[in-house]
Amino acid sequence: MALHQLRPAPEPAMDPETPNILSWPDLGLTLIIEFITQEEEAALIAGFDANLVPCFQPNPKKRISQHHGHHFDYTTFGTTSKITPVPDYIASWLPRMPIYKDKGGAPDQFTVQYYPPGSGIPPHVDTHSMFGEALYSLSFGSGVCMAFKKAGKEEARRIRMPKRSLGVVAKNDGEEAKQSPNSKDENKKDKQNRPDHNIITSAEEKEEEEKPFEIMLPARSLLVMTGPSRYGYTHGIKPRKTDIVDGKVVLREGRYSVTMRSVRRTEDIGCDCAYPGVCDARIREEQEEARKRAELDENM
Numbered sequence: 286m287a288l289h290q291l292r293p294a295p296e297p298a299m300d301p302e303t304p305n306i307l308s309w310p311d312l313g314l315t316l317i318i319e320f321i322t323q324e325e326e327a328a329l330i331a332g333f334d335a336n337l338v339p340c341f342q343p344n345p346k347k348r349i350s351q352h353h354g355h356h357f358d359y360t361t362f363g364t365t366s367k368i369t370p371v372p373d374y375i376a377s378w379l380p381r382m383p384i385y386k387d388k389g390g391a392p393d394q395f396t397v398q399y400y401p402p403g404s405g406i407p408p409h410v411d412t413h414s415m416f417g418e419a420l421y422s423l424s425f426g427s428g429v430c431m432a433f434k435k436a437g438k439e440e441a442r443r444i445r446m447p448k449r450s451l452g453v454v455a456k457n458d459g460e461e462a463k464q465s466p467n468s469k470d471e472n473k474k475d476k477q478n479r480p481d482h483n484i485i486t487s488a489e490e491k492e493e494e495e496k497p498f499e500i501m502l503p504a505r506s507l508l509v510m511t512g513p514s515r516y517g518y519t520h521g522i523k524p525r526k527t528d529i530v531d532g533k534v535v536l537r538e539g540r541y542s543v544t545m546r547s548v549r550r551t552e553d554i555g556c557d558c559a560y561p562g563v564c565d566a567r568i569r570e571e572q573e574e575a576r577k578r579a580e581l582d583e584n585m
């Protein structure tokens with residue numbers, strides 16, 4: 286993302302009692318610095334590496350993901366029926382996580398990803414209907430700038446495009462190298478390297494209603510997205526080799542993250558957020574109504 290396309294990041298609020306917590310209350314965004322220790326970080330890296338499929342030859346330009354707990358489904362952007370145990374290198378610090386009972390409760394879906402320098406993840410909104418409100422991202426190995434953009438007309442249009450979202454198979458964005466030692470099926474299904482979630486690619490991002498801004502996520506920090514940042518903004522990582530941190534160009538290094546979500550129970554599936562334009566639940570309802578209307582018209 287060229288610098289001129291960005292707006293300055295909003296200033297975080299800081300409580301002198303907890304200087305390691307930055308928050309953007311208007312966005313529902315919280316960043317906890319040094320959430321895990323260096324030892325926990327080393328254990329996470331060792332655990333991830335040990336979990337790589339033997340002889341797996343990763344594409345050095347693509348990110349690699351591993352799933353624990355409920356497995357992420359790259360077809361529906363929800364979860365598969367597969368559940369595997371959460372490894373100790375994650376379970377050990379989980380009790381320290383801030384849990385919001387009214388925002389989905391404790392996470393039970395864990396995606397660990399490795400981003401080689403230069404790689405990223407396209408701007409997207411994680412599926413509203415499938416996961417609880419609070420989304421967590423723990424960064425380790427290295428930091429990275431994450432871009433946020435208020436979803437506008439363009440995002441609403443894109444999310445309605447066939448094969449881009451709403452539980453239909455998405456097109457290959459060539460971004461992610463998938464390997465999961467736990468599931469050959471997932472690898473097969475994901476052969477085409479499907480993007481995560483409701484992807485809004487940047488290539489045709491023309492009409493910028495509000496420019497994106499970036500926030501630096503340092504190694505060992507925990508980002509929590511709720512409210513507007515979860516439901517009404519896209520988040521993503523621009524594929525590039527450098528970031529600007531405190532006005533200085535910083536070379537990116539390999540970054541890992543654990544994305545944590547809580548899977549909504551069947552009776553809770555749905556969404557009544559304030560962002561119907563980019564809400565898969567509302568769009569599905571909208572499309573269902575349109576289909577019924579068309580059927581009625583046909584029968585008249």
Ligand SMILES: O=C(O)CCC(=O)C(=O)O
Pocket residue numbers: 396398406411422423481482520542544
């Ligand atoms: O790597 C990250 O911090 C975020 C990944 C993400 O947004 C996702 O998996 O939905």
Ligand SMILES: [Fe+2]
Pocket residue numbers: 409410411520
């Ligand atoms: Fe995401």
